Amino acid sequence: MPELPEVEHVVRALRRAVVGRRIIATEVGLPKLIAPSSVNNFRRKLKDSLITGVSRRGKFILIEVESDRVLAVHLRMTGAFMILTSDDELPRHAHAVFYLDDDRRLVFKDQRQFGIMRLVARSRLASTKGICELAPEPFSEDFSIAYLRETLSRSRRTLKTLLLDQTRVLGLGNIYAAEALFRARINPFKIAAELSPRRVPQLHQAIRDVLGAAVAGISAKRLDLENPNGFSYGEAFERIWQVYEREGEACLKCGARIRRMTHAGRSTYWCPRCQRR
């Protein structure tokens, strides 16, 4: 489910919940989750490790453990962490369980089984495939207007597709890509290289605004991993969705009917009046 703001929320919640805890034992019920590592190797390397920090790179959650290793986790569509006490029942699709030294369990569940976990040496993280190709963090100085202008100018893909490419623009997914384009009043089917240079700053600002507002909106909900009930991502920041899942509804800015089209395999929503070609 998650795009960068949701991942950031999980990182903060994990930080509160597990930093300083030691992993006593690990169980993995879905070997492909941690492939190509073997389950035995994975368990052995994590055994008795202190969790020293939790950070993020793009949509990867980085759980730092002793002996300078990092557990890089990607939630993909349906991955989620939760904290259980020793007598809570395991939820469906719980594929990895980390037993902590305070009698709680950190559980990774994933209905669609797309999520991945890789235990890598900290020194090799930056050169790890899947991570080394990622674009600059959207709130870093490296993600500048000049960077975006240069990136757009080199692509003949549509803006919608380009915004979903994590090696070009980091952090957006299908919802926030649509929201950012709406906010910038740019048509999703516009060829990236053909976007007028004077509109690049608007798009740049819209990307940061959408991601920033979502991070703030989720953070204000003060959700944590110990109380997963009642936690629906959609619910957490639904109010800021202005076009996503609003096909046929009136545009909040101009009243025209929001349209939806399948493009590059994904639903794309836009306002035909605010976001003319």
Place this chain on the structure above:
DNA sequence: ACCCTCACCTGCACGC
């Protein structure tokens, strides 16, 4: 190098 389509999975909502 680029870009598209499909594949990876389960589950849910919908129409017949």
Place this chain on the structure above:
DNA sequence: TGCGTGCAGGTGAGGG
């Protein structure tokens, strides 16, 4: 009730 279809917030492999 069941069954088929389409859809879901992500990405990677493989092909043109």
